[in-house]
Amino acid sequence: MTERWVDVGSAAALEDGGRIDEEVDGFYVAIVRVAGQLHAFEDRCTHDGGPLAEAELCVDEQTGCGVVVCPRHGSRFCLATGEAMTPPAYEPLRRFAVRVAGARIEVCTP
Numbered sequence: 001m002t003e004r005w006v007d008v009g010s011a012a013a014l015e016d017g018g019r020i021d022e023e024v025d026g027f028y029v030a031i032v033r034v035a036g037q038l039h040a041f042e043d044r045c046t047h048d049g050g051p052l053a054e055a056e057l058c059v060d061e062q063t064g065c066g067v068v069v070c071p072r073h074g075s076r077f078c079l080a081t082g083e084a085m086t087p088p089a090y091e092p093l094r095r096f097a098v099r100v101a102g103a104r105i106e107v108c109t110p
């Protein structure tokens with residue numbers, strides 16, 4: 001199966017703490033940069049399906065990893081693995097491959 005990478009925006013325009021929202025192959029995808037690292041994940045909390053559009057982005061003090069915090073009930077997800085770090089969510093976030101190609105950010109969905 002051939003991978004299909006989709007252009008989602010300018011790498012230079014996505015500053016640390018910033019976010020791009022794009023629909024890619026039927027998925028609502030959030031692309032964020034936290035602590036210099038790019039991450040792409042489905043914009044849907046695994047607890048109750050809430051959108052993560054207004055979610056806080058931060059860095060976990062213990063692990064140094066980027067975290068997204070669901071604005072509805074406060075579940076925290078590790079951006080590097082998708083793992084649900086705190087309830088009420090237990091299932092991981094769906095993550096997508098993301099890369100910089102030239103000056104552009106690209107996402108690959110399954």
Ligand code: FES
Nearest residue numbers: 045047050070073
């Ligand atoms: S919808 Fe995200 S924690 Fe409940």
